[in-house]
Amino acid sequence: MRLEPIANPSLARSTLPPVLAIVATVVVASLLAMLAGANPFAVLGLILKGAAGSQFAVLETLNRATPLIFTGLAVAVAFRARLWNIGAEAQLYAGALMTVVLGTGVLSWPAAALLPTLVLVSMLAGAVVLLIPALLKVRFGVDEVVTTLLFNFIFLLFISLLLEGPLKDPMGMGWPKSERLIAEARLPRIIEGLRLHWGFALALIAAGLVWLVERRTTLGYEMRAVGLNREAARFAGIPVNAVLIKTALLSGGLAALAGFSEVAGVKGSLTLDLSPGFGYTGIIVAMLALLNPLGVIAAALFVAGIFVGADSMSRAVGVPTYLADIMLATALLLMVLAILLTRFRVVRG
């Protein structure tokens, strides 16, 4: 079997494989639902309803999509430069940590000054967390996949240590949780009365800015060049190491915003269960979006919808929520295959 590039793919060739990937995912989900003894159509219907079937559902999906847009952007930016940032989870918590350190009363500024400060400091913390594995890669050639992964475990333990120690809320009845943010550190709602906070708007703005950077700035050009062919980029004079470091700073900062947004917009304090794996899910979002920043928004909404819908469906008919994760893993694997098949044909010998 051999792969041959297709010079001018037809419209069918460009659209059919991804569509089939989605269809196959739905089929897999249906089979698994039947295995759980449920009616597949009912299950799929409930997922859709739970994701977008009511104002409450839609808002819930948008809220759940917010951190996913941030981590999706973080991963997309890094992967674009072939920097395998699997540590978005730790960077997210770094952002959450700084939000809580500075936002629980240390700085008593008005919101207009405090919120941007928290944004900046969070981004800095996330950038520093990814900087360490990035430097190890650039200096020592240590593969960043494993170092960023291991960092997730280390950082989470670090957070646990702080939450049981210096950051512990004395009024928290013994639970490891931080103090609550002051009012000025909370992200306000976009529309009064609706449960959607400004984090969502911030995420959309971030996506737009990342798109602008990638398409219109020299840094974006450099990141793409380094990602596609590091050796040719180096030969041409592009400062590869500097580009990788800048990419790491940007990626880490974006992931940290997810932490900031969750703490300042939703939870109001820091606990160990702040993130049910947003950092890892961001990888799926980025891949489904084909690393395109604007695509990340759509992919994040899709993924959030599946999770929110699955939660609601599970409460209704009892099919385990892990169905959502299986669907996403299947979608991811099939989608990368489908994308390949839009550009290459399979030929014998």
Added chain:
Amino acid sequence: MDIFDILLSASFWAAAIRIASPLIFATLGELICERAGVLNLGIEGIMVAGAFAGWMAVYSGLGLWPGVAVAMVVGMGFGAVHSLLTVPFGLSQHVVGLGVTLLATSSTYYAYRLALPEVTSPPKIMAFKPWEIPLLSDIPLIGPALFSQTPLTYLAFILVGVVSLVLYRTPLGLALRAAGENPAAVAAQGLSVTGLRMGAVIVGSGLMAVGGAFLTMSAFDSFFFEMVNGRGWICIALVVFGAWKPGKALLGAVLFAAFDALQIRVQQTPLGADIPYQIFLMTPYVLSILALIVMSRRAEVPAALMVAFNKGER
């Protein structure tokens, strides 16, 4: 008890060997994949799947060894998915690996919830019991450590020898090593690179799953979430630390396990009482990163690792 007392106690070394066992299986598995040129990031998920599959088989009435076989087959299945996407189709080994980890983990949890919907505490099975080897197990210190382990541990050590033998003394091992170094050389000699690489990933994944099964069938006797807890990733670091050689990988696994066993025990010493337990729990991961930095010279990396092979590429 202070550190020296710990280091001289038989129970410490027995624990170290026991903790090393799942790491040995999984590291050997990853080593086989990488030697043939494929990075298998599905290792974490495959260990979870193996842990559950083996345990579930026994819980459903099968014997212990058939249960291990079931775990291995499940691992091989995920290995087949991984290798199909990464070898003939040449898709990104990073993305496919992470996808397989997610798929394996989530299908495991789904299956667990379906099989045991109403349990609050995980049910137990009759796990492997230690086989004391007569005479040898009476040697002070080494006896309980090396010769009073469960059969799966003995299997792990035997496997190190077997993998070494196959890799360095058989035509198959030669072909595998060549596939990871220069697949064109393999193809030019009439062998199938695709077949070799897929075979390596499938077999390696089977071993990873057995490593996971060790946790539920030998170390402990029940399955719970977050059981593997990053051991798979640590094994990837151990492969690098062992310079892609089975013997050195074994050494790395045992050293690492010793540190892990040590930190558990040090927590109970007067020194340990002052240090937050999280610091101790961090040590395995920090050590792995240090191991990677130390071995970063990487002169012995298989040259074709992560490079897809396109037959007759123009």
Added chain:
Amino acid sequence: MTGADTAQVVLRLDRITKRFGALTANDAVSLDLRRGEVVALLGENGAGKTTLMNILFGQYTADEGQVMVMGRALPPGNPRAALEAGVGMVHQHFTLADNLTVLDNVTLGTEPLWRWRSDTAAARAKIAKLSADFHLAVDPDARVGSLTVGERQRVEILKALYREARILILDEPTAVLTPQETDDLFATLREAVAKGLSIVFISHKLHEVMDIAHRVVILHHGKVVAEMATTDTDRHALAAAMVGSEVSAPRVAPGTPGAPLLQLHAVTTPDQGSAPGLKSVTLSLRAGQITGLAGVSGNGQAALADLIAGLSVPASGRLDLGEADLAQWSPRAAVEHGIARIPEDRHKTGTIADFSLTENAILESYHKPPMSRAGWMNWPRAEAETQAIIKGYDIRCPGPDTRIRLLSGGNMQKLILGRVLEANPCIILANQPVRGLDIGAVNYVHEQLLKARDRGAAVLLISEDLDEIMALSDVIHVMSEGRLSPEFARGSMTPAELGVWMAGHGFDEGLAHAS
């Protein structure tokens, strides 16, 4: 030698046709090979020679036609079947695993994979005998990664002989050899023929073809256009048949040398694994002159090219560009100082395959006006400049937005040329600039280099092809194991004499540059 006409036909290619999309690489090619014969397959780059041999060896499957070995049809697409039928191939790019020993590489795949133990004793004995019989001296326990190019080729040939090949295919074997090593190779081949083997020899070097082959088959655009015995023809007729018309090599007028623009003073750089670094090299590139660097690849050319391209700095000695101070040396600094770099590998280093032509064209200039300002890209301007290059250099492509991976090698090279020559550079580093190009593109590139020289640029031409060096250069140096020979004026040295230097002997006789 038995009369070629009456000897048995050992190999027959019968109307082989192979298409890749719209391109017909082989068009009803038929070829006979008789026992004890050396047939040369001649043609320019892209004529279909390697594709044909890949079909023979089973790495491709023909769309039409058949391969018959010893009268039996060969199952297509099956390298194992070809090997078992007695076909052995020495590839142009060696298929060896560097981390394994010679013994390992030779025995790879020769024993069934289910065998429990490898029989190394028997293998060793067999290799020793073959080494002696065919003049292929090599140490079976040496790690292939540490061998020289000539030694590696011997391993490649041993691989085929070990498998008892009766038909030996060699794909451009002399591209990487010194003239002396070529003589050794030909001695081996004559020995093989005397023992009853038959050989297909792919080359584009006419004098070698005349030397070793009994018959020549000429491919042009995928078709067989001529077939003749070497006793009945000469190099000019061969060249004419290859290109389909009378070939006239461009008349190269000598250049008028000016001031030195780039100088190396006793520069030494460290070795990189098996690739030697520079050993106290002193070199002067003068304006208006083409300096040719001859030598087999792997003798320090990469180190020299990297240094001039800005990718490395001297460990000792000095790089002198006529400016007072060279503060920081880097690829960008090299470009700033007016050095145009044409890299050895246009796919790996020269272009980014999935970037458009525009994005490739601005690789060296994107960071300054007019391509960008304060970090903001000016894409319309970049596209306009690329359009100008496309027109000026006659690049065949759908448009500046096309991904460069879809272009032919020649057009890619033209973009690289355009990109670096537009800035009117004063120094040009041309590293294997015509490797893998068809004759039209080769002539174009040579013309551009000569034009640049006549405008006053200093050109350093690094090439494995001694013919190219001798045709174009005003002065020639030879590189061997990181050492640079003295400068030889145009026309003052024969290929054989240069070959002595390429093999390193000239240095030993104390004629080397003073350090």
